[in-house]
Amino acid sequence: MPNPSLPLYYDSLAPFREWFGGGVPILMYHKLGPRPRGVRLKGLYLDSRLFDRQLAELRAAGYSGLDLERLGGPEHPALPRQIGISFDDGYVNVLEHGLRPLAEHGFRAIQYIVAGAIGGGNDWDAALGEAPERLMDRAQLRAWLNAGHWIGSHTLSHARLTRLTPAAAREEIGASRKKLEDLFGIPVHHFCYPYGDWNARVRDLVAEAGYRTACTTDFGLNTAQTPPLELRRIQARYRSRSLKSLLRRLLG
């Protein structure tokens, strides 16, 4: 269970330091760099200086970037000071603003790619009035991989999987993996549910497609009891000043 005295979002290590000892944390990021005008979900952008500071602090505390393969294997949960650095959607701004700090502090990270929108945009968000952002194209994804980082699947079209028919969900889950594997000639073992939208039926389709891990947006650490296709994460963002977190701070 999430500890009610913890902040809702990861901003710096201090409030999480002790709690992190109870399992393997995976941080969830989306976009790095300056926010364009008219952005609705401001919290999905992280200033690259803050990102740099977060990595420097983790590095100084002895953390290194978790290889998700290890959460599917028998070694887990003896993974002290491992932390997952994950990015959803595959934005160009992560390549532009993330590569240098990741290299400088020696962290490897995973980006979850919308396999049917490589070189495209966040149309699923833009349809709801969100500011458009570019997604990495093939060459940019190659550069990300060549820098030593990983990719996983985030479906073909950023689908809400629980709302699809089983056949359509199976296609989103399975064909996205095949597409990434064919394009880049590497095995793709990791999946991430768009919108954190999953249920047992969807999870079973992810298992059937042969993935070893899948990330949700459920808050928490990963322990030996956490099923590998139901991994928990902690959203990283700038310090929240929302009423909800203020209340939680006061009541916690």
Ligand SMILES: [Zn+2]
């Ligand atoms: Zn997403």
